[in-house]
Amino acid sequence: MTKPATIRDVAAAAGVSIAVVSRVLNDGSGPVSAGARQRVLQAMQDLSYRPRVAARELKSGPTSTIGLLLADVTNPFFARLADSVVREARSRGVQVVLMTTQEDPRLEEEALATLASRRVSGVIATPTATNAGAWQHLGDLQTRVVFVDRYLDSVPLADVVSIDNERSAREATEHLLELGHRRIGFVSGPLSTTTGRSRTDGHLATLAAHGIEPESELLRNIPFRGDQGADAMGSLLERDDPPTAIILANTAQAVSGLRRLRQAGVKVPSELSVVVFDDNPWTELFAPALTIMRQPTELLAAHSVDLALSQQPDATAGRTLMVEAEFVVRSSTAAPTAARVPSN
Amino acid sequence: MTKPATIRDVAAAAGVSIAVVSRVLNDGSGPVSAGARQRVLQAMQDLSYRPRVAARELKSGPTSTIGLLLADVTNPFFARLADSVVREARSRGVQVVLMTTQEDPRLEEEALATLASRRVSGVIATPTATNAGAWQHLGDLQTRVVFVDRYLDSVPLADVVSIDNERSAREATEHLLELGHRRIGFVSGPLSTTTGRSRTDGHLATLAAHGIEPESELLRNIPFRGDQGADAMGSLLERDDPPTAIILANTAQAVSGLRRLRQAGVKVPSELSVVVFDDNPWTELFAPALTIMRQPTELLAAHSVDLALSQQPDATAGRTLMVEAEFVVRSSTAAPTAARVPSN
DNA sequence: TAACAAAGTGGAATCGGTTACACTCGAACC
DNA sequence: GGTTCGAGTGTAACCGATTCCACTTTGTTA
Numbered sequence: 091m092t093k094p095a096t097i098r099d100v101a102a103a104a105g106v107s108i109a110v111v112s113r114v115l116n117d118g119s120g121p122v123s124a125g126a127r128q129r130v131l132q133a134m135q136d137l138s139y140r141p142r143v144a145a146r147e148l149k150s151g152p153t154s155t156i157g158l159l160l161a162d163v164t165n166p167f168f169a170r171l172a173d174s175v176v177r178e179a180r181s182r183g184v185q186v187v188l189m190t191t192q193e194d195p196r197l198e199e200e201a202l203a204t205l206a207s208r209r210v211s212g213v214i215a216t217p218t219a220t221n222a223g224a225w226q227h228l229g230d231l232q233t234r235v236v237f238v239d240r241y242l243d244s245v246p247l248a249d250v251v252s253i254d255n256e257r258s259a260r261e262a263t264e265h266l267l268e269l270g271h272r273r274i275g276f277v278s279g280p281l282s283t284t285t286g287r288s289r290t291d292g293h294l295a296t297l298a299a300h301g302i303e304p305e306s307e308l309l310r311n312i313p314f315r316g317d318q319g320a321d322a323m324g325s326l327l328e329r330d331d332p333p334t335a336i337i338l339a340n341t342a343q344a345v346s347g348l349r350r351l352r353q354a355g356v357k358v359p360s361e362l363s364v365v366v367f368d369d370n371p372w373t374e375l376f377a378p379a380l381t382i383m384r385q386p387t388e389l390l391a392a393h394s395v396d397l398a399l400s401q402q403p404d405a406t407a408g409r410t411l412m413v414e415a416e417f418v419v420r421s422s423t424a425a426p427t428a429a430r431v432p433s434n
Numbered sequence: 435m436t437k438p439a440t441i442r443d444v445a446a447a448a449g450v451s452i453a454v455v456s457r458v459l460n461d462g463s464g465p466v467s468a469g470a471r472q473r474v475l476q477a478m479q480d481l482s483y484r485p486r487v488a489a490r491e492l493k494s495g496p497t498s499t500i501g502l503l504l505a506d507v508t509n510p511f512f513a514r515l516a517d518s519v520v521r522e523a524r525s526r527g528v529q530v531v532l533m534t535t536q537e538d539p540r541l542e543e544e545a546l547a548t549l550a551s552r553r554v555s556g557v558i559a560t561p562t563a564t565n566a567g568a569w570q571h572l573g574d575l576q577t578r579v580v581f582v583d584r585y586l587d588s589v590p591l592a593d594v595v596s597i598d599n600e601r602s603a604r605e606a607t608e609h610l611l612e613l614g615h616r617r618i619g620f621v622s623g624p625l626s627t628t629t630g631r632s633r634t635d636g637h638l639a640t641l642a643a644h645g646i647e648p649e650s651e652l653l654r655n656i657p658f659r660g661d662q663g664a665d666a667m668g669s670l671l672e673r674d675d676p677p678t679a680i681i682l683a684n685t686a687q688a689v690s691g692l693r694r695l696r697q698a699g700v701k702v703p704s705e706l707s708v709v710v711f712d713d714n715p716w717t718e719l720f721a722p723a724l725t726i727m728r729q730p731t732e733l734l735a736a737h738s739v740d741l742a743l744s745q746q747p748d749a750t751a752g753r754t755l756m757v758e759a760e761f762v763v764r765s766s767t768a769a770p771t772a773a774r775v776p777s778n
Numbered sequence: 779t780a781a782c783a784a785a786g787t788g789g790a791a792t793c794g795g796t797t798a799c800a801c802t803c804g805a806a807c808c
Numbered sequence: 809g810g811t812t813c814g815a816g817t818g819t820a821a822c823c824g825a826t827t828c829c830a831c832t833t834t835g836t837t838a
Contacts (some may be wrong), residue, residue, distance in 0.1 A: 107788040140551045145824035147488035163513045173508045176534045188532035190520045207484045345715040371689040372716040451818045489794035492823045
């Protein structure tokens with residue numbers, strides 16, 4: 091109905107000056123008599139007064155807020171990450187503004203502009219595109235930039251928190267090689283992302299180390315969002331010599347890929363071993379329970395918030411933190427059946 | 435390094451007054467000569483200037499922003515909702531500030547306070563607790579409040595967008611009754627939420643309409659978050675006369691309930707028919723594919739954004755919008771096997 | 779008793795934008 | 809040739825908080 095109360099209204103109602111009200115508001119910023127404090131609190135109550143952040147932010151720096159810019163909340167991995175970041179930030183009294191880019195570079199640029207003009211103290215992000223200029227600019231604005239999960243080489247000032255994707259891919263590949271697989275399908279995210287590239291690199295390096303000729307036909311780089319997981323899986327299965335094992339190194343596309351597998355009636359693990367780079371509640375529900383790579387979301391979140399709130403010791407270079415992923419072997423991987431092992 | 439540029443710096447660099455810069459900033463707010471505009475734009479570029487929202491918000495009302503207060507981003511249903519809301523809002527040029535309550539009333543209250551002092555134009559929320567006072571207060575601040583999915587009776591001024599939960603529960607129950615089930619387990623969210631209550635009501639009403647004595651032992655109301663789905667499922671299975679069908683009317687707990695089912699080695703649907711109130715990619719992956727109730731997330735989001743941005747015609751009462759849910763029958767429901775149908 | 783410290787208070791400047799209003803200037807009109 | 813108009817510009821007030829500083833009122837100490 092009426093206009094919201096301001097600090098002046100409260101001061102008037104309590105019969106004091108605005109300075110006193112402000113001191114009550116920011117406890118410890120100056121002396122206030124018990125009587126005055128009481129009357130001010132009462133007045134605030136009566137007028138249901140809420141200080142406007144806009145005014146506060148204008149005068150003092152931004153109230154401690156960090157931006158969280160995720161590629162896709164729909165992706166359970168990112169959703170869990172968001173959950174952890176919010177919890178972590180809260181425990182330090184920091185607000186989180188969450189924004190989604192939906193893997194769209196234009197959206198990302200917009201969100202970045204918003205974050206910049208909001209002068210948040212830090213931004214935690216899973217960068218989609220090389221909006222290098224925008225990122226750099228954010229850094230210039232003395233906003234801490236932390237890339238989590240993926241990162242951009244072109245933005246050296248940003249901190250990075252991630253699992254060792256190359257090593258994880260190596261571990262997954264080793265596991266399959268030890269079981270006796272030689273033709274391994276590898277579905278990953280776009281090579282334009284560090285996750286896609288590192289995982290692919292790790293996979294190829296491991297094959298090479300075991301003297302296996304990598305077939306580029308067995309590698310599929312698909313977008314994180316969308317339904318291409320099914321197609322990728324389909325085309326791999328239709329080959330004359332289909333792979334005996336497959337690594338789904340793309341968090342978001344695992345579901346659509348697995349659906350295709352189910353439709354095709356392929357038996358897991360007897361006909362095909364499956365490893366998924368993801369750790370969702372349902373991976374255990376799938377029959378058979380899936381062998382997965384688990385990312386320590388809590389830890390990623392904790393480190394990210396840490397870095398986002400810390401002052402940069404050196405303005406030009408970011409810090410890099412690697413955390414360990416956990417490889418969980420369940421029932422979806424097994425030795426290839428004899429019939430399918432080729433003569434070599 | 436140096437302090438970020440202000441409008442005055444830009445004005446000085448371009449050799450004009452701040453008023454001119456402001457006019458360039460807010461195109462259409464006044465005349466600016468082509469030359470001046472050019473110089474201002476150049477200066478903004480050079481100084482990499484970004485207007486501070488805090489200052490803008492202080493003078494004019496809040497820039498068009500809506501708050502989205504979700505109970506749990508980890509819950510895929512809410513994640514999809516968030517995704518849709520962001521997309522929808524974006525298409526109208528509105529920013530979304532997403533916050534999570536994690537089903538914690540205290541967190542919710544905090545988030546509400548933040549939203550209030552941020553003076554967003556509207557808030558879309560899935561209320562957790564009866565923070566009735568805080569909600570009411572938000573409404574007093576001429577902030578539109580829209581409850582989506584769940585709502586609170588105690589906050590009449592809020593708009594509501596939801597599926598018809600009672601009707602949906604009725605539909606699910608009818609389906610099972612038609613198949614011949616008589617003992618139906620019903621796992622829902624807390625009765626303190628409207629979703630939990632409506633779904634339970636619909637279920638019980640349907641039983642009554644068919645002359646079936648409802649057994650309170652077959653109803654389990656558990657929190658949305660956490661792992662109690664497994665326990666609820668377990669205790670139902672351990673009964674002397676276990677249900678022949680079960681409805682998991684709790685989006686978030688379906689996974690943990692199903693996991694228990696899998697562990698117990700119960701065959702679906704021959705030993706137990708299952709209906710889930712949720713529509714996740716993995717419900718199709720589960721073997722057998724699950725019969726589900728699908729909520730039209732896009733529609734819920736579109737209406738919510740609509741209402742959040744609209745001016746309230748009447749300040750005292752909110753509007754209610756029901757959208758239709760779609761019941762998808764797949765393979766997890768079937769007639770109970772004869773052996774299990776009791777004598778009645 | 780004078781001097782001084784500390785507690786309590788209020789006035790006024792400040793943050794960085796927006797905007798009402800006054801002003802200049804040249805073109806158009808009668 | 810004076811009036812009117814509108815385009816283009818600048819000055820200054822304002823939004824609602826924080827905060828520095830000066831001031832008064834006490835209590836304490838030499």
